[in-house]
Amino acid sequence: MRVCYFTNWSSKRKYVASRFQLGDIDPNLCTHLVYAFATINPNKRILKKTETDDDNGSLDNKQGRYFEFTKLKEKYPHLKTMLSVGGQNTKGLFEGKMDSSASIRQFADNIRIYLKDRNFDGVDIDWEYPAKFYKDRFTEFLRALREDFDQYAQEGHPRLLLSIAAAPGKDDIDSSYDVAQISRYVDFINVMAYDYYGQWSHSAGYNSPLYTTDPSSTLSQNWTINYYLRLGAPPHKLVMGINAAAVGLTLKDASDNKPGAPVINGGVPKGPILEVPGRRSYQEMCSLLRTSGFSTHWDQGHAMTYALKGNQWFGYETERSVKTKVEYAMNLGLGGVMFWSLDIDDFTGNYCKRGRYPLLTAIAKTSQEYKPIITTTQTTKKPTTKTQPITSSHPLLTAIAKTSQEYKPIITTTQTTKKPTTKTQPITSSQSRNSSTVETVSAGNSSLNSSQSHETFSVQTTTESKEVFETTQPHVTFPVQTTPEKRGGFRMFYVIDSASNSKSSCVIVFCLLFVIHIFIR
Numbered sequence: 001m002r003v004c005y006f007t008n009w010s011s012k013r014k015y016v017a018s019r020f021q022l023g024d025i026d027p028n029l030c031t032h033l034v035y036a037f038a039t040i041n042p043n044k045r046i047l048k049k050t051e052t053d054d055d056n057g058s059l060d061n062k063q064g065r066y067f068e069f070t071k072l073k074e075k076y077p078h079l080k081t082m083l084s085v086g087g088q089n090t091k092g093l094f095e096g097k098m099d100s101s102a103s104i105r106q107f108a109d110n111i112r113i114y115l116k117d118r119n120f121d122g123v124d125i126d127w128e129y130p131a132k133f134y135k136d137r138f139t140e141f142l143r144a145l146r147e148d149f150d151q152y153a154q155e156g157h158p159r160l161l162l163s164i165a166a167a168p169g170k171d172d173i174d175s176s177y178d179v180a181q182i183s184r185y186v187d188f189i190n191v192m193a194y195d196y197y198g199q200w201s202h203s204a205g206y207n208s209p210l211y212t213t214d215p216s217s218t219l220s221q222n223w224t225i226n227y228y229l230r231l232g233a234p235p236h237k238l239v240m241g242i243n244a245a246a247v248g249l250t251l252k253d254a255s256d257n258k259p260g261a262p263v264i265n266g267g268v269p270k271g272p273i274l275e276v277p278g279r280r281s282y283q284e285m286c287s288l289l290r291t292s293g294f295s296t297h298w299d300q301g302h303a304m305t306y307a308l309k310g311n312q313w314f315g316y317e318t319e320r321s322v323k324t325k326v327e328y329a330m331n332l333g334l335g336g337v338m339f340w341s342l343d344i345d346d347f348t349g350n351y352c353k354r355g356r357y358p359l360l361t362a363i364a365k366t367s368q369e370y371k372p373i374i375t376t377t378q379t380t381k382k383p384t385t386k387t388q389p390i391t392s393s394h395p396l397l398t399a400i401a402k403t404s405q406e407y408k409p410i411i412t413t414t415q416t417t418k419k420p421t422t423k424t425q426p427i428t429s430s431q432s433r434n435s436s437t438v439e440t441v442s443a444g445n446s447s448l449n450s451s452q453s454h455e456t457f458s459v460q461t462t463t464e465s466k467e468v469f470e471t472t473q474p475h476v477t478f479p480v481q482t483t484p485e486k487r488g489g490f491r492m493f494y495v496i497d498s499a500s501n502s503k504s505s506c507v508i509v510f511c512l513l514f515v516i517h518i519f520i521r
Contacts, residue, residue, distance in 0.1 A: 001336025002364060003163075003190060003239055004030035005084070008037070008051045008065065010343035017350075018273040018283065020343035022068050027076040029357060029364045032161075034124050034190075035069050036084040036341070038114075040093040045107040047085060047114045055118065070119040082161060083115060086126035094127045098137040101144075108144040112152055115160060122149075122161025124190065129167050132175040139181050146185040163239075165190045168224045173231070180232030189233060190338045193221040194243035197315070199267030199278025203260050206315035207247045210303035210325055213259075220302070221325070225332065235333040242325055242337055244344045244359055246280040246316030254311040259299060261313070268312060274344065281344035282359060285316045286352035319354075319362035326366040331373060337363060 010020035027033065038047045038054070049055045055064040070081045086094065097107040111123055123145070130138040145162050153159040164182070166189050167173055183189070196219040197205030205219065212220040218227075221240060228238055248268035251261055267278020274281050280288065285307075288294060294307040294314070303324045307314045329337050339345075339360055349356040 001032065001188065001239060002030050002367060003032040003034060003188075003336065003338040004360070005034045005036050005339065005341040006069070007341050007343055008035065008054060010341075012051075013273065014275070015272045017348075018281070018343070020347060022065060024347050025072065025342060026347075026357060026360075027072050027079050029360045030339075031078065031336070032080045032082060033069070033072065034082045034084050035066070035120075037087040037090070037126065038083055038085045039087075039090050040085065040097065042093060042096065045097050045103060046110045047083075066118045066120075070121075073121075080121040080161060081119075082122045082124050082163065083118070083120045084124040084126050084165065085111070086128065086165075088128055090126075091128065094130070095134060098134055098141060101140065104137065104141050105144045105148070108141065108148045111145065112148050112160065116152075116157075120160075121158070122163065122187070124163045124165060126165040128165070129172045130176040135176055135178060138176065139178050139185075142182055142185040161187045163188045163190055165192055166228075168193050168195065168221075168241075170218050170227065173227065177231075179228060183233050183237055186237065188237050188239050188335050189228070190239050191224060191228060191241055192338075192340075193224045193241045194245075194340070196220065197247050197249075199247075199249070199276075200265070201247075201249065202263065202265060204249050204251065204257070204263050204306075204313050204315070205247065205259055206302055206304045206306075207245055208241070208243050208304075208317070209315075210321070210328060211301060213301040222328070225329075225334070229332075236335045238334045239336050239338045240325065240329045240334055241340060242317065242322055242359075242363070243340045244282045244317055245274065245340075246282070246285045246314050248278050248280050249313045249315075251311040251313050257308050257313060259302060259306065259315070263313065268314075280314065280316070282317065283344070283346050283351040285314065286346060288314070290353075317359055319358055322359050322362050323366045326363055327370065330367065330370045336367065339363060 006022075006025065007020070010018075013019050025033065037050055039050050040046075041048045049064075049066075051065075053065055055066045066083075073079050073081060097103055115121075115123055125142070125145075127138065142162065142164070149160040149162060163186055167176060168191065173179070194208035196209060197203075197207060208221055209219065210221050212223065217223070225238060225240055229235060249263040250266075250268060251257055251263055253262070256262065268280075270277045271280050271284045273284050289296065289307060292309060294309045294312075296305055296307045298305055298320065304315055304321050305318045307316070326337055342357075342360070345357050345359045346352040346354070347357055349358075352358050355361065
């Protein structure tokens, strides 16, 4: 799954060359296109557009960009088109629709009608973020949407998709989401695994580092994804976000320039495309690197790249970093990756000179060519020995020999149950921000071994067991020798007559029988 966000304000940027139109979308690179954003009418329980040309209000809704956007499915039938509701600018609007169960259900029903009238395949709820008081109501809201959508499907209509855009930080996750319950109602969760560092930061860091070299840090995609998994999110419902925007910071000391170095608060001045201090689009990064003499460095510890020139520090995505992230997501069995956003990749190919959408193309190519890690165990067959049939002119000798070969000992089998004692090992890392030790990440039954160093988020367990075995043979009156043989979870005891275990006794008995046989003849 490759979820791509289209931003409706990007067509109105001041910098003309960076304006993004619907015709610039390459639907072959995405499986789901999400239109950002619709907002909420503050006075009614209905949605409304955020740009005048989103939906011109015609009765048939066959004008405006909503219609053009959803019409892409006619040419690209694999594509799902969804409408994202919310965003950073709608804080407070969701709360007003959550005052009762009745209002929640009415709001959910109105959302479904809005989607149907505009031919969307589903909705992405981007509430940033529910306060603790609304945690349970947010779950109820998602349940109401799911039930409304399911009822609509039972009436013979296409099944509508439901997703959310979810926070990356522990505090917001804990206060906003009942992850296990939410996972029951949504089709997938777009984890916004970015904005870990920015112009507000006091140290150099990346927008969306895959790993961190600080064992106590929660500022990495790996930590966030594993936290959602621990809280009960199924891996196949998690979609890991990748943000194409770079972070630009000013170092306090140009000689101290590694990730984690102290920086001056506020970030670098804004660029012409994003027009946000401390941020650069991927197009802006390509222009910067081609003309300004920056040196570039691959950071194994974070699976990211940074660029340096004097006291200017930029951390940004490259084809190499996004490839690593896609492989990480696939190895963990995640549902896929989400890309924010189409307009800040080099969608024209004019800036980076590596074709259109270099980052998104690398994501699509890696996901399409991905081959899962397969562990094979070679087994060796235990050879079997065939017993040759016994033939003899002496009937008694033949009977003796045949009986000894066909004899099956009495076996008493006692199955044991091992009570495991699980010990959780603490997460450790020997890395500092100047180190680059290669580590291994594990989650579930998947692992990723790479040249990138990173924190280990695996739980190691040791199992201790105490086994007690008992065997009773009340009919045995002679001394018993028990020989245990371990086979899997069983112990097998062979009861052996100690008198018959003597080789000399066997020889005597055999000789007597042979003499008797000769005498009879």
